[in-house]
Amino acid sequence: MKLITASILPKVIRKRPTKSFKGTYGKVALIGGNRNFGGAIIMSTLGTVYAGAGLTTAFTDPSNQTSLHNWVPEAMFADYQDQMHLNQLLPTMDVISLGSGLGTDDQDLQLIKLVFSLVSSHQVLLIDGSALTLIAKEKIPLPAATIILTPHQMEWERLTGVKLADQNPKTNQQAYNQLSINNSHLIAVVKSAQTEVFTPMGAFQNTTGTPAQAIGGMGDTLAGIISGFVAQFHNVNEAVLAAVYSHSAIADQLAQQQYVVLPHQISEALPRFMHEHQAD
Ligand SMILES: NC(=O)C1=CN([C@@H]2O[C@H](COP(=O)(O)OP(=O)(O)OC[C@H]3O[C@@H](n4cnc5c(N)ncnc54)[C@H](OP(=O)(O)O)[C@@H]3O)[C@@H](O)[C@H]2O)[C@@H](O)CC1
Ligand SMILES: Nc1ncnc2c1ncn2[C@@H]1O[C@H](COP(=O)(O)OP(=O)(O)O)[C@@H](O)[C@H]1O
Ligand SMILES: [Mg+2]
Numbered sequence: 001m002k003l004i005t006a007s008i009l010p011k012v013i014r015k016r017p018t019k020s021f022k023g024t025y026g027k028v029a030l031i032g033g034n035r036n037f038g039g040a041i042i043m044s045t046l047g048t049v050y051a052g053a054g055l056t057t058a059f060t061d062p063s064n065q066t067s068l069h070n071w072v073p074e075a076m077f078a079d080y081q082d083q084m085h086l087n088q089l090l091p092t093m094d095v096i097s098l099g100s101g102l103g104t105d106d107q108d109l110q111l112i113k114l115v116f117s118l119v120s121s122h123q124v125l126l127i128d129g130s131a132l133t134l135i136a137k138e139k140i141p142l143p144a145a146t147i148i149l150t151p152h153q154m155e156w157e158r159l160t161g162v163k164l165a166d167q168n169p170k171t172n173q174q175a176y177n178q179l180s181i182n183n184s185h186l187i188a189v190v191k192s193a194q195t196e197v198f199t200p201m202g203a204f205q206n207t208t209g210t211p212a213q214a215i216g217g218m219g220d221t222l223a224g225i226i227s228g229f230v231a232q233f234h235n236v237n238e239a240v241l242a243a244v245y246s247h248s249a250i251a252d253q254l255a256q257q258q259y260v261v262l263p264h265q266i267s268e269a270l271p272r273f274m275h276e277h278q279a280d
Pocket of ligand 2: 193209217218219220222
């Protein structure tokens with residue numbers, strides 16, 4: 001297993017060309033955040049916007065609209081139960097992130113099915129949180145698209161059947177290979193204290209990260225940052241690796257002076273971190 005080190009950053013994070021506009025940097029839809037988990041979609045949206053995605057829309061429960069705009073006015077809001085709006089907007093997106101704080105009710109399951117039916121092969125679909133739990137439980141096949149799965153270890157167990165205690169680079173690789181049989185463009189970010197990333201170009205282990213990150217919303221934030229990187233940087237595999245590295249590298253830096261690192265602090269530190277690591 002190869003290591004993800006700082007050398008990934010200048011490969012991925014490029015100086016922005018002068019002749020560019022917001023459309024150059026990608027359109028992202030983030031779908032999730034029920035009445036109880038509004039924070040999840042807000043943290044995810046912060047990650048995407050602060051990573052530099054050109055246009056970001058959060059599809060969420062209407063009860064989250066005011067808080068979302070207080071935290072991140074750069075993002076647009078849409079009601080995730082508005083099927084017409086989903087039908088209209090999702091086909092225009094470059095990246096769709098589904099599941100952070102979604103919940104596991106029947107209406108959430110119907111929403112996942114609708115999104116899967118709307119996604120097309122040129123788009124990237126990131127699947128996180130409750131959406132992973134539901135597709136594992138209901139055995140929903142993944143659509144034809146570039147798919148990024150971001151499970152924590154219990155979600156990975158639900159998806160693959162590999163028990164948490166048995167998870168290691170070898171069993172995880174076997175499970176990834178099995179999942180890839182029906183999808184040749186699959187990336188699995190298996191999150192833990194030493195996150196492993198499985199891609200069609202090989203398997204990688206992250207070298208950054210701290211227990212100061214063990215707090216709710218940390219994975220929601222990562223899903224947002226990955227979406228923002230993939231929206232604007234062209235090699236999807238490398239963009240995911242750079243996002244995973246950056247998320248935890250910033251946490252390492254903050255943890256030098258903080259007992260715990262709050263997820264939104266990572267997003268807020270991201271533009272400066274990317275500035276420091278951009279290449280010509
Ligand atoms: N502020 C918000 O709005 C927030 C909203 N959130 C949203 O909530 C939704 C549910 O997501 P979830 O991860 O909280 O719950 P679930 O999928 O049931 O997994 C937990 C179960 O697995 C077990 N477990 C064992 N190992 C584990 C591991 N390494 N990492 C994690 N869990 C591990 C664990 O064991 P225990 O802790 O009980 O010992 C427990 O039994 C999802 O949509 C998410 O986006 C959250 O992000 C929080 C902030
Ligand atoms: N001890 C740790 N060391 C490094 N990273 C950690 C540690 N604990 C948790 N993390 C990171 O925090 C995130 C947790 O993801 P997840 O459980 O999905 O969070 P949530 O759903 O609450 O947002 C992952 O990116 C994981 O790698
Ligand atoms: Mg999570």
